[in-house]
Amino acid sequence: MTQHTETRRRILKGAVAASALAAAPAYLKAQANPIKIGIPTVITGGYALLGSQVMRTCRLVKKMTDARGGVLGRPVEFLFQDTQGDPAICVRKTQELVERDNCRILSGVIVSSEAAAMLPKLESWSAVFLSHGNGDGRLTAELFVPRFFRANTSAPMGARALALYLKDAPQKKFMAIASDAAWGRSSNTAFEAQIKRVGKDLVDKIYAPVANKDYSPYITKILQSGVEGCYVALQGDEARAFYSQAQQYRLSQRVQFFTEIVAQADIKVLGKDAIGLMGSSRYPVTYDIPQNKAFVDAFMAEYKEIPDWTDGEMYQALMILFAAIQKAGSDEPMKIVAAMEELEVTSVKGPVKMRKCDHQGENQGFVVRVGHDKRFSEPVGEIVKIYPREMTTPDCRSASYST
Amino acid sequence: MNFASFILAQCLGALSQAAILFFIACGLTLIFGIMRIVNFAHGVIFMLGAYVGYTAALVSGSFVVALIVAPLVVGAIGMAFEWIFLRPLYGRRDGGAYLLLTFGLAVVLSELIRIIWGAQPRSLATPEALLGIVMILDQPFPIYRLFLIGLGLAAGIAVWQFLERTRAGLLIRAVSQNSEMVHALGTDVDLVRTAVFGFGCAMAALGGVLAAPLVTAFLGMGANVVIDAFVIVIIGGMGSFLGSIIGSVLVGFVQVFGAYYFQDLALALMYLLMLVVLVVRPGGLLGKEE
Numbered sequence: 001m002t003q004h005t006e007t008r009r010r011i012l013k014g015a016v017a018a019s020a021l022a023a024a025p026a027y028l029k030a031q032a033n034p035i036k037i038g039i040p041t042v043i044t045g046g047y048a049l050l051g052s053q054v055m056r057t058c059r060l061v062k063k064m065t066d067a068r069g070g071v072l073g074r075p076v077e078f079l080f081q082d083t084q085g086d087p088a089i090c091v092r093k094t095q096e097l098v099e100r101d102n103c104r105i106l107s108g109v110i111v112s113s114e115a116a117a118m119l120p121k122l123e124s125w126s127a128v129f130l131s132h133g134n135g136d137g138r139l140t141a142e143l144f145v146p147r148f149f150r151a152n153t154s155a156p157m158g159a160r161a162l163a164l165y166l167k168d169a170p171q172k173k174f175m176a177i178a179s180d181a182a183w184g185r186s187s188n189t190a191f192e193a194q195i196k197r198v199g200k201d202l203v204d205k206i207y208a209p210v211a212n213k214d215y216s217p218y219i220t221k222i223l224q225s226g227v228e229g230c231y232v233a234l235q236g237d238e239a240r241a242f243y244s245q246a247q248q249y250r251l252s253q254r255v256q257f258f259t260e261i262v263a264q265a266d267i268k269v270l271g272k273d274a275i276g277l278m279g280s281s282r283y284p285v286t287y288d289i290p291q292n293k294a295f296v297d298a299f300m301a302e303y304k305e306i307p308d309w310t311d312g313e314m315y316q317a318l319m320i321l322f323a324a325i326q327k328a329g330s331d332e333p334m335k336i337v338a339a340m341e342e343l344e345v346t347s348v349k350g351p352v353k354m355r356k357c358d359h360q361g362e363n364q365g366f367v368v369r370v371g372h373d374k375r376f377s378e379p380v381g382e383i384v385k386i387y388p389r390e391m392t393t394p395d396c397r398s399a400s401y402s403t
Numbered sequence: 404m405n406f407a408s409f410i411l412a413q414c415l416g417a418l419s420q421a422a423i424l425f426f427i428a429c430g431l432t433l434i435f436g437i438m439r440i441v442n443f444a445h446g447v448i449f450m451l452g453a454y455v456g457y458t459a460a461l462v463s464g465s466f467v468v469a470l471i472v473a474p475l476v477v478g479a480i481g482m483a484f485e486w487i488f489l490r491p492l493y494g495r496r497d498g499g500a501y502l503l504l505t506f507g508l509a510v511v512l513s514e515l516i517r518i519i520w521g522a523q524p525r526s527l528a529t530p531e532a533l534l535g536i537v538m539i540l541d542q543p544f545p546i547y548r549l550f551l552i553g554l555g556l557a558a559g560i561a562v563w564q565f566l567e568r569t570r571a572g573l574l575i576r577a578v579s580q581n582s583e584m585v586h587a588l589g590t591d592v593d594l595v596r597t598a599v600f601g602f603g604c605a606m607a608a609l610g611g612v613l614a615a616p617l618v619t620a621f622l623g624m625g626a627n628v629v630i631d632a633f634v635i636v637i638i639g640g641m642g643s644f645l646g647s648i649i650g651s652v653l654v655g656f657v658q659v660f661g662a663y664y665f666q667d668l669a670l671a672l673m674y675l676l677m678l679v680v681l682v683v684r685p686g687g688l689l690g691k692e693e
Contacts, residue, residue: 044513046623052522208662209670211627213618216416216548217663223543224409240524241618248529248545248617250536269526269619 034077035070035331037321038103038127040094040118042110043082046211046237049265053310054108054132055080060302061318071322072329079103085110087117094118098125104333105130107317112136112182115148122147128333130340132317133282133310135183137190137399140360144397147333149340149359151317151352155183155233156190156399157392158260158280161365162231163194164392165385171229171256173201175222177242178233178260180207186399187233187260193400195231203227212238215245222255232279233260240269247273262368262381264308274370274379281366281381283312283349286373292348306376316347320354320361351389357396365392408540413659415539419548421655422555423617426610427628428635428647429562430603436579436642437599440489440501444508445607446629447516452477452608453620454516457525466530473612474605481604484508485597493593517622524622527615551613558606559648566644575599579642631658634673638680640690649688 039058042051058078066075079101083090090109097103106129109115115134122129122145129148131139135155139148166174176191178184188205195202203225206218222230230251234242239259243266246252252273259279267274285296285307295315299307307315320343325331328339341356353362365388368381395402431445442448455476456469463469488508492500529547536543566572577585578595586592611625618624635654639646654673661672680688 044517044622046621046626048517048622049522049524207666211623212662213614213627214416214420214658214662216420217413217659220409220412220416220542221663237524237618237621237623240526240621244526244529244619245545245617248534248536248547249543265523269524271526271528 034075035072035325036077036079036101036103036105037318038079038081038094038097038101038106039108040081040083040090040097040106040114041108042085043080045084045086047085047110049236050110050133050310051082051108053265053308054110054314056303057299057307057311057314058108058318060299061315063302064298065322071325072331074331076322080108083109083111083114085114087111087114090114091117091121094121095125098127104128105321105331105336107132107321108314109134112139112186115139116143116182119143119145119148126333128336128340130317130321132314135186137186137394138182140358141394141397141399144358146359147337149320149337149354149361151320151354151361152313153280153282153349153363153365153392154360154394154399155187155260156394156401157363157365158282159187159190159231159233160194160392160394160401161367161385161387162258162260162280163191163198164365164387165367166195166200166229166258167198169229171200171227173203173225173227174229174231175203175225175227175255176205176231176233177218177222178205178207178231179210179212179235179238181210183235184233188231190399191231191233191260197401208234208238208242210238213241215242216249218242219246219249219251222251223249227255229256229258231258231260235261235263236265239263239266243270243273243277252276261309262370264306264380267370267379267381272379275372277370278384279368279381281368281383282309283307283316284366284368284383285312285376285380286368286382287349287366289346289348289350291346295348306378306380312348316349316352319347320345320352324354353389355393355396358398360393362389362393364389405540408542411540412542412544413663414656415544415548415552417656417659418555418652419551419655420659421651422551423610423614424628424631424635424654425555425559425648425651426613427607428632428639428651429559429644430606431629431632432636432639432642432644432647433575433599434603435636436644437575437582438489438596440505441633442603443502443505443629444512445603445632446625446627447509447512448477448481448604448625449607449611449614449628450620450622450625451480451512451516452611453527453615453624454520454525454611455608456612456615457520457527457620460527466527469527469612470609473608477608477611478601478605482597482601485600489600490593490597493596513622520620522622525615525620527612527620529616547616554613558609563644563648631673634677637687638677640684640687642691643687643689646687646689 041054081093104127112134131150137156178188262279262281323345324340328335343354367385371382452473456473459472460469533547635650639650661669
């Protein structure tokens with residue numbers, strides 16, 4: 001008996017050693033030649049939270065992808081640079097990624113103005129840039145360049161979904177407040193056009209300075225206007241400041257808020273004050289499809305946190321990128337560009353198509369209301385309406401809608 | 404809502420904003436007045452106050468405890484920094500060393516805050532007792548903002564009276580005017596400097612705790628506030644305590660009314676005010692031209 005066991009052990013050891021030797025060259029080759037993805041994101045500064053979400057999703061995706069054998073049999077490698085949310089720094093740091101680290105695939109840029117500053121450089125960098133969250137409608141319209149793709153829901157698409165929902169809502173008079181940045185202006189412009197189209201009245205619109213702290217004059221203005229609904233295109237620190245101060249004025253008892261982006265980080269900070277908040281969602285964590293369930297489970301197992309919209313959009317962008325690399329059979333940027341055009345992927349947000357005419361990803365539109373969901377430990381955005389991507393995606397190379 | 408109630412609401416909003424600005428600007432101006440140091444770390448100290456206040460409130464369950472603990476902790480950190488790093492440099496004549504040192508403190512503190520509390524913003528809830536609204540001429544106004552106005556007013560009067568009517572206040576004013584003479588008369592000038600630096604940091608921390616229920620505690624919350632504070636100090640006059648009060652009120656009003664009536668120029672108006680003041684009085688409203 002002992003002799004047989006000894007023999008079996010020897011055979012097993014031999015088999016393990018042989019398979020390790022057989023796998024070693026491929027493994028070493030893969031390690032030596034990873035697919036490099038440059039992530040010029042915000043690590044310090046006002047948008048650091050969004051940058052930290054981008055980075056954590058990249059790390060999770062690397063773990064998941066490498067465990068499955070990588071992309072084209074090669075591991076993925078993410079290289080991070082801190083842009084501080086400043087377009088000039090973003091261009092400089094991305095240049096470092098391109099020239100020093102030979103990164104020709106770029107993603108994870110936080111601020112739309114940073115993305116806009118990068119577009120004219122893509123050709124000389126020989127790079128391809130896939131947006132995970134840049135909202136400014138112009139990026140796939142008048143600023144279009146062939147090496148840029150947008151996987152995410154843009155600001156006009158978010159405003160469109162909300163306007164479609166508001167068509168049948170009881171509120172008739174609206175006010176809009178947005179951050180005086182590229183994304184905020186794009187959102188407000190789109191909302192104004194859409195809300196008027198569905199026959200509602202936009203009484204006034206406000207542009208609050210970027211990184212504004214005191215919203216009392218705007219809240220007083222909203223109170224004075226007598227509107228029933230308020231469209232809010234603020235995010236991050238600005239959104240939390242606005243909602244915190246609006247709550248102190250009890251504004252939500254008089255006016256229903258409709259936000260351009262429902263962010264889990266804001267819900268977490270606002271706590272019970274966030275309950276009832278409605279808005280468009282770039283990524284609804286509660287979307288009940290197998291792809292999303294798998295992502296949410298993996299994310300929560302890794303980080304013990306509910307993924308935010310940035311996590312979901314970053315994950316979707318990377319899934320689209322990997323599908324394009326697989327289709328191209330290469331990580332050469334122009335081959336990725338060709339493969340990504342008309343590429344269809346079912347992601348955490350359902351079916352997405354990267355249309356050829358302007359490289360905008362056709363995403364479904366989600367409208368959510370913040371409430372309690374027994375699957376999650378804190379309030380989340382619960383889906384109240386899903387609009388098909390044909391209805392939410394703007395006209396080609398445009399930030400507006402002809403229908 | 405009539406025009407009078409609207410204007411009153413905006414004025415109260417401006418005063419509550421001025422109260423927050425005062426807490427950060429008065430520390431900045433006192434430090435400059437005594438030590439001739441432009442403290443670049445003041446905005447981060449304001450942010451540190453908000454985070455320490457958040458933790459104090461979380462542990463104790465009391466906003467009042469946060470209002471006491473945060474200034475004490477941050478004031479002590481400020482005193483330690485002054486004692487260890489700034490004191491050895493007082494003999495030097497070049498101001499560049501102080502700028503670099505306080506800038507370095509800002510960077511180090513920012514990173515420490517990120518490491519300790521993480522990138523996730525922290526919510527410091529408005530205390531229950533201050534959560535409601537009062538109707539002023541049919542216009543709702545938050546009690547918390549009235550509390551800010553009251554506290555800012557009380558702190559302003561208290562510090563002013565301290566500087567004007569106590570022996571310690573007399574020493575501080577004397578050091579700001581001629582530190583060599585005060586030292587020759589047997590007063591420990593270094594101790595006065597340490598105390599004033601700590602007090603300035605404590606006031607900024609108090610401002611941070613008070614601002615947290617309005618904006619939450621987040622990385623970078625001090626970046627813009629400190630610019631406002633510098634503008635206030637320049638408008639009021641570098642080193643002038645009363646000037647910092649007047650400057651805070653002026654900037655508060657310009658920000659609130661500018662945001663309402665001149666949306667596109669809201670940011671520029673504050674700097675325009677500063678330019679006008681500097682043209683008319685180059686040393687600031689209550690400062691001395693050097």
